[in-house]
Amino acid sequence: MTTRETSPPRPGTSGGVSVRDVSKRYATPKGETLTVLDNVSLDVQPGEFVSIVGPSGCGKTTLLRILQGLEQHDSGDVLVDSQPPGKVATGFVFQKASLFPWRTVERNVSFGLDLTVLKGTPNQPPSKAERKRRVAQLLELTNLTEFADYYPSQISGGMQQRVNLARALAIQPSVLLMDEPFSALDAQTREKLQRDLQKVVAGVGTTTVFITHDIREAIFQADRVFVMAANPGRFIKIYEIDEKHPRGAEFQQSDRIAELSREIWKLLHVPKVEAPAVP
Amino acid sequence: MADQLARPGTEGGMDGTGGSVPTAGPRAQTPLQATNEPPWVAQSEKVRRAKARRRSLIRGLVSVVVVLAAWEAAVRIFQPSTVIIVGPSAIPAAFWKLAESGELWHHFSVSMRQFLMGYLVAVALAIPLGLWMGASRRAHDYGDPWLTALYATPNVALAPLFVIWLGFGDPAHVAIIALVAFFPVIINTIDGVHAVERDLREVGIAFRANRREAFARIDLPGAMPYIFTGLRLAMARALVGIVVADLFGAQAGLGYLILTSSQLFQTANVFVGVLILAALGVGLTFGLRVLQKKLTPWQTDVKEHQ
Ligand SMILES: Nc1ncnc2c1ncn2[C@@H]1O[C@H](COP(=O)(O)OP(=O)(O)O)[C@@H](O)[C@H]1O
Ligand SMILES: [Mg+2]
Numbered sequence: 001m002t003t004r005e006t007s008p009p010r011p012g013t014s015g016g017v018s019v020r021d022v023s024k025r026y027a028t029p030k031g032e033t034l035t036v037l038d039n040v041s042l043d044v045q046p047g048e049f050v051s052i053v054g055p056s057g058c059g060k061t062t063l064l065r066i067l068q069g070l071e072q073h074d075s076g077d078v079l080v081d082s083q084p085p086g087k088v089a090t091g092f093v094f095q096k097a098s099l100f101p102w103r104t105v106e107r108n109v110s111f112g113l114d115l116t117v118l119k120g121t122p123n124q125p126p127s128k129a130e131r132k133r134r135v136a137q138l139l140e141l142t143n144l145t146e147f148a149d150y151y152p153s154q155i156s157g158g159m160q161q162r163v164n165l166a167r168a169l170a171i172q173p174s175v176l177l178m179d180e181p182f183s184a185l186d187a188q189t190r191e192k193l194q195r196d197l198q199k200v201v202a203g204v205g206t207t208t209v210f211i212t213h214d215i216r217e218a219i220f221q222a223d224r225v226f227v228m229a230a231n232p233g234r235f236i237k238i239y240e241i242d243e244k245h246p247r248g249a250e251f252q253q254s255d256r257i258a259e260l261s262r263e264i265w266k267l268l269h270v271p272k273v274e275a276p277a278v279p
Numbered sequence: 280m281a282d283q284l285a286r287p288g289t290e291g292g293m294d295g296t297g298g299s300v301p302t303a304g305p306r307a308q309t310p311l312q313a314t315n316e317p318p319w320v321a322q323s324e325k326v327r328r329a330k331a332r333r334r335s336l337i338r339g340l341v342s343v344v345v346v347l348a349a350w351e352a353a354v355r356i357f358q359p360s361t362v363i364i365v366g367p368s369a370i371p372a373a374f375w376k377l378a379e380s381g382e383l384w385h386h387f388s389v390s391m392r393q394f395l396m397g398y399l400v401a402v403a404l405a406i407p408l409g410l411w412m413g414a415s416r417r418a419h420d421y422g423d424p425w426l427t428a429l430y431a432t433p434n435v436a437l438a439p440l441f442v443i444w445l446g447f448g449d450p451a452h453v454a455i456i457a458l459v460a461f462f463p464v465i466i467n468t469i470d471g472v473h474a475v476e477r478d479l480r481e482v483g484i485a486f487r488a489n490r491r492e493a494f495a496r497i498d499l500p501g502a503m504p505y506i507f508t509g510l511r512l513a514m515a516r517a518l519v520g521i522v523v524a525d526l527f528g529a530q531a532g533l534g535y536l537i538l539t540s541s542q543l544f545q546t547a548n549v550f551v552g553v554l555i556l557a558a559l560g561v562g563l564t565f566g567l568r569v570l571q572k573k574l575t576p577w578q579t580d581v582k583e584h585q
Binding site: 068069070086087088089090092094096098100101102103111112115116117151152153171 | 476478479481482484485486487488489492496497500501503575576577
């Protein structure tokens with residue numbers, strides 16, 4: 001696994017994510033119980049980038065919503081940045097941009113910055129000027145500077161997702177949770193954003209959990225790729241990706257990614273072969 | 280829609296990134312009418328819209344002129360008693376006479392005073408209460424039975440009670456107007472808060488916004504378009520309230536003018552009173568629309584008709 005001791009620690013960069021034997025069940029409309037997550041364990045080191053791939057419906061979103069504090073788990077222990085979920089302000093980017101229609105692009109990005117939860121933490125910009133600078137920097141990074149005064153309804157889906165990313169990064173979260181953030185975008189935009197994400201996240205030591213159904217994308221970003229199986233949702237294999245960050249177009253197009261993604265694809269499509277022998 | 284607006288060439292040829300529908304307010308359908316339009320909105324589109332607007336205006340004028348002319352012609356041909364009806368041409372004279380004596384201004388100012396006080400009281404109570412009931416399940420549970428019962432009752436039926444309690448003066452009138460204006464505002468405010476997308480609330484939760492912040496930054500702006508619908512409906516009902524309150528006892532007011540004029544068979548004066556109320560309705564609707572455009576600039580499609 002690649003270490004990132006070279007990158008200077010940032011304020012707020014402390015916590016990893018720890019998931020221990022977590023189970024989650026839902027009641028189906030028919031009144032049966034559906035075990036969505038079955039004794040799932042996952043440890044993400046501080047600053048590590050973990051991707052999770054798995055078939056649709058295997059519980060990836062559920063797991064992330066638990067980490068985000070939007071959903072309660074039935075058993076097991078979850079720590080995000082050494083705290084129960086819902087305590088620390090984590091950055092999150094979900095598939096749907098969910099921007100505030102009444103805020104301009106710039107004000108959407110700065111949404112998290114004036115909330116009281118940041119008061120007194122290192123994540124809060126110390127001054128108005130610093131705050132402005134940080135927002136401007138993120139707009140620059142996501143190529144949105146000239147759209148700062150636009151409303152979300154006036155920009156394209158790709159731009160909206162970039163605003164969403166910038167909004168999440170603005171609070172300089174120690175933990176960043178992403179659920180198929182690029183899946184609604186076309187291939188070209190997606191690859192560009194993947195590289196951007198490398199620049200802004202992998203370089204600075206943000207602990208990241210990144211969910212995707214795009215295997216190549218999972219490999220490209222991650223220090224470790226967790227492969228999930230469905231019914232019930234569980235991890236069946238972990239791959240370590242030994243490659244320095246930030247990764248660029250060269251790695252994106254490399255044979256290594258192609259080969260590994262074929263392997264993972266096979267694993268996902270013949271799940272019985274690799275599934276652990278659970279009695 | 281997003282695709283159509285995406286400027287080609289931004290960021291290495293990425294454009295037309297369809298798929299995701301822009302999140303927007305309940306009525307933000309087309310980005311084309313926003314105040315700060317993207318520069319690439321086609322000029323021809325603007326011209327086309329301006330033409331369509333002008334055409335609507337002309338049709339409206341034609342409609343008004345034709346009806347007034349028919350009315351005047353009918354009165355001149357059939358020559359009914361002026362007690363029953365007068366032609367539109369008789370109204371300006373009546374208006375002038377009433378205005379000259381200062382009588383009209385007196386009635387108008389009394390009604391406006393009552394209207395403004397009643398309307399503002401209603402709005403000042405209904406918006407905060409509506410936001411509260413919209414955001415808090417508990418507040419909704421306690422308040423809803425009253426709201427449902429009182430909303431279903433024709434509010435004006437309570438008017439005589441107010442006169443008994445508060446006498447014939449302003450307070451009863453203000454109370455009646457406030458009562459009828461209250462319900463559309465509170466009900467629309469509650470609906471507005473409920474209509475805020477769950478995803479947006481979850482953004483608030485994910486960013487750990489506290490209750491007050493979620494309220495001020497998500498519920499309130501999210502409910503704004505609905506609140507304005509409520510304000511417009513309430514305005515129309517408050518104008519009815521002016522007249523109804525005058526019917527139950529008054530010394531002055533536009534409703535009083537209409538009532539006494541009809542009792543004295545001064546039909547032209549009745550029309551003066553009615554037309555002033557109509558003009559008030561149109562003017563206030565327009566004013567509210569301007570205010571809405573100012574306060575909700577992201578709303579690209581402010582509803583033009585109620
Ligand atoms: N609120 C819910 N109530 C009932 N079942 C749910 C709920 N949310 C998710 N599920 C079920 O849990 C399973 C996993 O869903 P999800 O976590 O969204 O999968 P993924 O993101 O991997 O596609 C699905 O079968 C889904 O139907
Ligand atoms: Mg999902």
